[in-house]
Amino acid sequence: MAVKKLWRCNVCNDIHYGIKGPEVCPTCGAKNAFMLIDYPEAKKVIIDRGDRLDQVDQLLEVWERFAEGKPFRLNPDAEFVKTLARGELENQRNHGLKYCPCRITTGNLEEDLDLICPCNFFIQPVYRETGECWCGLFVGRK
Amino acid sequence: MSEQGGRLIFFWGRECPHCAKLHPVVDEVSEELVKAGGQGITQLEVWHSDENAKLMRSYGDVLKRACGGSLGVPSLYNERTKKALCGMRTTKQQILDLAKE
Numbered sequence: 547m548a549v550k551k552l553w554r555c556n557v558c559n560d561i562h563y564g565i566k567g568p569e570v571c572p573t574c575g576a577k578n579a580f581m582l583i584d585y586p587e588a589k590k591v592i593i594d595r596g597d598r599l600d601q602v603d604q605l606l607e608v609w610e611r612f613a614e615g616k617p618f619r620l621n622p623d624a625e626f627v628k629t630l631a632r633g634e635l636e637n638q639r640n641h642g643l644k645y646c647p648c649r650i651t652t653g654n655l656e657e658d659l660d661l662i663c664p665c666n667f668f669i670q671p672v673y674r675e676t677g678e679c680w681c682g683l684f685v686g687r688k
Numbered sequence: 689m690s691e692q693g694g695r696l697i698f699f700w701g702r703e704c705p706h707c708a709k710l711h712p713v714v715d716e717v718s719e720e721l722v723k724a725g726g727q728g729i730t731q732l733e734v735w736h737s738d739e740n741a742k743l744m745r746s747y748g749d750v751l752k753r754a755c756g757g758s759l760g761v762p763s764l765y766n767e768r769t770k771k772a773l774c775g776m777r778t779t780k781q782q783i784l785d786l787a788k789e
Contacts, residue, residue: 626705633703637735647703650734650741650759652748661758671756672775680760682706682776 552588553580561588600638602631609683612664618677618684630683634663648681692767696727696787699744699751699763701735706776707762714764717783726787734761747772 553567554560558574567580583591599605606620606627613619621627633647645651649661660666667679677686698714700707718729732740744751747765755763755774763774766786773782 629703629705629708633701633735636703640736647701647735648706648761650699650701650744650761652745652759657758676777680775681704 552583552585554583554588554591555579556581559591561591563588599644600635602628602635605631605634605644609664613684617687618679619687621678621682621685627683630663630681646681694727694768695730695766696721697743697765697767698729698731699734699740699761699765700731701761702733703735704761709776710762710778713778713780714762714783717780717787720784721787729764729783729787 548565550564553562553564555562555567555571555574555576557576557579558571560571560573560580561583562568562580567582570577571579599608609620609627630647634644637643637645637647641651643658643662645658645661646663646665649665651658651661663681663683665679667673667684670680672678672680678684698710700711714729714731722728732743734741734744744759744763744765747767747770748759750770750772751759751763751765751774754772760774762776762778763772764778764783764786765772766789769786769789771786771789773786
């Protein structure tokens with residue numbers, strides 16, 4: 547698999563992590579403006595303004611937005627969803643990333659990146675069979 | 689107390705809702721196994737114990753297959769037969785079969 551690299555828009559400093567930079571900058575609309583940069587530059591360009599997604603309500607909002615217009619929706623069981631949100635925040639505090647509480651990390655970061663929620667659940671056998679993602683956070687619209 | 693190497697283990701996560709739902713079923717099967725003179729089910733939480741997570745990873749090949757690709761909870765592993773069950777749809781009968789095989 548091709549290795550992802552870092553790219554910066556020379557017009558607005560939008561940062562992209564991927565095999566190649568976007569032809570049109572999604573932030574400012576400039577064309578063919580992305581050039582290859584390195585990790586230290588990217589880290590400096592992204593200014594930490596202190597924004598964090600570390601509250602249950604914030605996660606619920608992000609998940610709702612993610613499910614908009616999709617063939618799945620957020621599980622209507624509010625308590626179920628909040629338990630998952632609390633678990634992800636615990637995992638972020640203890641293990642560094644919002645890993646799915648119904649998975650477990652392998653210790654290999656590249657492999658574990660697949661366990662960050664929302665994961666790519668469309669490829670999971672359980673999603674094909676039941677219309678739900680592994681942990682049940684997202685369920686099919688009926 | 690079950691001996692390491694011959695246990696039936698229930699791996700679960702504290703914030704995993706499916707694990708919470710399966711817990712009473714596992715308790716019930718465990719009690720039945722003990723009443724029948726056998727070993728109960730060893731319950732190990734994996735997100736808040738590095739030791740338990742490490743043990744689960746050591747059975748990773750079998751568990752990943754049972755979970756459909758990646759390690760997941762709730763899951764059960766029989767150390768004697770090296771067979772596993774994984775996921776929210778695990779039934780009481782499946783757990784009994786896994787224990788008795």
